[in-house]
Amino acid sequence: MAAPESGDGNNGAARMVTLISSDNTRFEVEAAAASLSQTLQLTILDGGGGGGDGIPLPNVDSATLSKVLEYCIKHAPAAANGGAPNATAVDRAELERFDNEFVNIDQSVLYSLIMAAHNLEIEGLQSLVAKKVADMIKGKSPMEIRRTLGFPDPTPEEQAEMNAHMLEYGWAYE
């Protein structure tokens, strides 16, 4: 998929656009998939991204972009159907399985994905990663969360604050 060729063929049904990552790798995808991004949608509708020029994305590196496009390509058909009202249960289950698999990734990748989803404004991906992070946080103690997020060990003062909070809000710790 990471084909660095410059496609000038918008012939056929699928119109292709070229996206250029921060490290100058070129990605060619269907316009429908790229249009999942609110940021890109307008540019694409304007007819940009075709031909040899491509759309530069200085905020997204190639590894992240390939991941993002993987999501877009998978979700593009369902999105084209307008929220997939007539999608079969099998399709939906398949998408769900894909989503679960998709976010089952290293934290640093997940982090860049959040940033990319945010910059490119891909709604579905945004909520998908948000859900993933929320699941990571859910049910954890403040200490575990600090570790998960790589915070330094709390100072004694902070520790005291945390303990006080736990005493005060016992209901939240059950």
Add this chain to the structure above:
Amino acid sequence: MASNAPNIVFRRLFKTLTVSPALASGLTGQLHQLQQHAHVSGTAKGKAKLKSGQPLKRSSISKKGTPSSGGGGGGRGRREAIERITQISDSCLNAPTPLRHLSPKERLREAKREELGLISKERQRELDMAKAKAKAKSRGTSGDDGGRVLMGPPGLDYISLGLVDEEAIPKYELTVEDGRRLAKEYSRVLMRQHRARQTAESTLLKLKKEAIAALPEKLQAAALVPDMTPFPANRYMATRHQLKDILKRSAVAGSAMAHETPPSLPDLQAQDGGGVMTLPLPQDAVYEILLRLSAKDICRLRAVCRPWRSLLSDPQFIAAHVAHHPRPPLVVAGYHTAYREDGVLFDIVDLSGDVVRRVRAVGDEWVTSVNLNFVCTAKGASSNIRLFNMTTGAVFALPQGLSKEHADDERDILDYTSVSAFGQVASTGEYKVLRILDSASFDNPEQLCEVFTLDGSDRARWRGKKAPPDPVSMSRWKSVVVSGIVYFFGQDSPLAELCSFDLEREEWRRGLPGPNYQQLRTNELSMAAVNDSLVIVHRYLTSYMDLWFLMDFEKGLWVRKHSIRAQLRGYSSTIRPLLVLSDGRIILVQVANDSGSLKIYNPRTTTFTDVADMGLCFAVGLYSGSPLNLTNCQII
């Protein structure tokens, strides 16, 4: 905070005990002695030996050698010689031992007597011998040492070593009285110290108990196991390097929460080492994540770090969170602190029975009603009303005393019992409090009616209004506020007509006939506000209940919307319905003489589910806000 008071006491004690440094070393021995005799009981040991009738001698520690034994002059007569010989032989026969053996108790007693200025002959001799020895020793070093006081152990004289200024040593002249007084005073000091320590200890214990009680049950068990580990092994001293690191990190975390501008990406990835994710995310993304978490999770997250706490306590965030997570309101159970050992004034409980917030009060105070996210309490007397805003934590004490209109004929407010009702005028949004004062005496049968408007000004005062047309019931569960109207049962015939007071127009409305009362076998009636309607709860047979909703005041139209057909234990208990959920389940509180329990009635299965035991409730109500909204205020 509570430990401050004992601290101050200790400090004061130390103050009384502090002596000038020059004296300190010399005095320690004396202090020690004092400690020994002046027992905490206050009775100086050996006191009985002092005969009360005798005049008290002023005696001082004699400093000079033995008084001269007279004689020496005159001729050397035979008689004298004989006398001298007998004297010598006598002294030889009765010679005291140079070393006296004393039991520790005797020694102690002697020391005390000496302290009081009573020195026995033997002791005097001992002292003289010691002095003579010291004199002989220090003869070469210092010329003048006639009446010098010895300080310190023999051979290590503090004065000659220059450690103690001789001039600064006070000269004590003590009478027995002085000694007794000193003993008493010191015993008092000790007693005070002892009491202070005891109170400090009991406060600590109490605090600990409370802290453990506040813990969830699972943690409680763990907290009760004493922690015997000597020292936290993972504690470290913060080095400068670490501090810098922490500051940097918290600044990063803080900026992510506080600023909307997303930090630039390459920067972040440089920091992002070892696969751990730091969280400098754009605020939208953070919001997106946080809004997916439950209130419980959010509450815990507040403890993670300070920037998170401020973000998660932000009213805007809470509002957004509530919109994402619609949930039934919380139940407020109001108590009387005099009936509770823990001083809890009210609990806010969620429908799974967890106590989300517990507020205590100092002194006698009880909750009279809960309405519109306010808790209305009475402190000390039923007419002394306080309002507690559950959302902001603000407490507002309404003025005491009667209104100007009612103060004329010298009536004392303490002669009255009072019921109060707190409501909001729909059209203006003003909050008002209505109180009915009842003297319950035959001379003065009229009830007084007063209104107070909370307009935020300090000029606000109680304003006397017309008395209710018929005396209204002063009981706890017999009045309620629904959308700016206060409803009361009548005092004499609860069913004949309901009295109601319009908070907006501040006047009594005409009587409202109760629901079809021929049919009501009047076992028990109580009022409630359920889903913004006035409801009369009619309980009959053992525990069947009908909930009559007032549909139209003008027409006097009542509809029996819900009927509860399930046995409830406790015949004499009061049922206070709070809310009918959209699925038809009814949240209610059953209050018996000494207990209260939160229940949910399911009409489909006609069963009650017990949610929580709440103890003796004095008032119950709802809190419609989010648990995240609840203020930190724990004591009012």
